[in-house]
Amino acid sequence: AQRVTQPEKLLSVFKGAPVELKCNYSYSGSPELFWYVQYSRQRLQLLLRHISRESIKGFTADLNKGETSFHLKKPFAQEEDSAMYYCALSSGNTPLVFGKGTRLSVIA
Amino acid sequence: NAGVTQTPKFQVLKTGQSMTLQCAQDMNHNSMYWYRQDPGMGLRLIYYSASEGTTDKGEVPNGYNVSRLNKREFSLRLESAAPSQTSVYFCASTRDTSSYEQYFGPGTRLTVT
Numbered sequence: 001a002q003r004v005t006q007p008e009k010l011l012s013v014f015k016g017a018p019v020e021l022k023c024n025y026s027y028s029g030s031p032e033l034f035w036y037v038q039y040s041r042q043r044l045q046l047l048l049r050h051i052s053r054e055s056i057k058g059f060t061a062d063l064n065k066g067e068t069s070f071h072l073k074k075p076f077a078q079e080e081d082s083a084m085y086y087c088a089l090s091s092g093n094t095p096l097v098f099g100k101g102t103r104l105s106v107i108a
Numbered sequence: 109n110a111g112v113t114q115t116p117k118f119q120v121l122k123t124g125q126s127m128t129l130q131c132a133q134d135m136n137h138n139s140m141y142w143y144r145q146d147p148g149m150g151l152r153l154i155y156y157s158a159s160e161g162t163t164d165k166g167e168v169p170n171g172y173n174v175s176r177l178n179k180r181e182f183s184l185r186l187e188s189a190a191p192s193q194t195s196v197y198f199c200a201s202t203r204d205t206s207s208y209e210q211y212f213g214p215g216t217r218l219t220v221t
Contacts, residue, residue, distance in 0.1 A: 009148060034208055044151075044198065044212040086151060090208045093158075095141060095166065100150030 002027045004089050006099035013077050014107050021072040021102050023061075023087030032090040033063055033070040036098070039083045047072075047085070057081070077106045109134050112213035114199050120219045121189040129184040129216050131199030137211070138204045140182035141166075142174060144195040145215070151198070157182055158205045189220045 003026040013019050025031060035047040048056045050063040050070060061072045070087060087099040115130045133140065141156040143166075153166030157176040171193060173185045182201075186193060199213040 006150075032208055036210075043214055044200075044210075046209050049208060088208075090206075093205045095139075095153055095156050095205060096208065096210060098143075098151040100148065 002097045004099035006102045008102045010103045012105045019074045019077045023070045025089050034088045036086040037083050079106050082106045114213035118217050126187050132181045133201040137201035139202045141200040142184045143198045191220045194220045
């Protein structure tokens, strides 16, 4: 069965500090991993996907198949990064499986 | 384009009452989804429709029914609301089930007393 685990419900960091939001997954095949973000009063939206290996709003995430992880990182947190972050896994022709989410709070 | 729209935005029900949450998308997507979002539980899939004319259960389907009215619209019905169904409900759509980018609606905040 596919599973996505985000161990932290809440993560608080100071502005300018590095951020790492953890995501681990369980899937026997070749997964596609994604990060979705929900800012206050906004819709949930795609932040980035592992295949593109891009940096969005300063965030990056690397798929580590050995550790079955897809942690989201940013070197210097900004107040506008405060949001709910969801890690998600795609296994083909089935709906995305989401983790339980981590609320990031960046303190000024 | 409005993207994914949901009605109503807010609703308060008494235990045992019924209601239907409406969702529509104007992106010509084939697949549509209903999720509920609860604190500490994240997003849980209730039902989805891979294509017009098909519906399938997700992780938490009990107490809900769905109808894929046409390609654009996907409704969620609570026949006899219970306090445990107090939640924020999100509708989403994708081009098809193999597409990773889900487009979400603004959500419906439902309170059952």
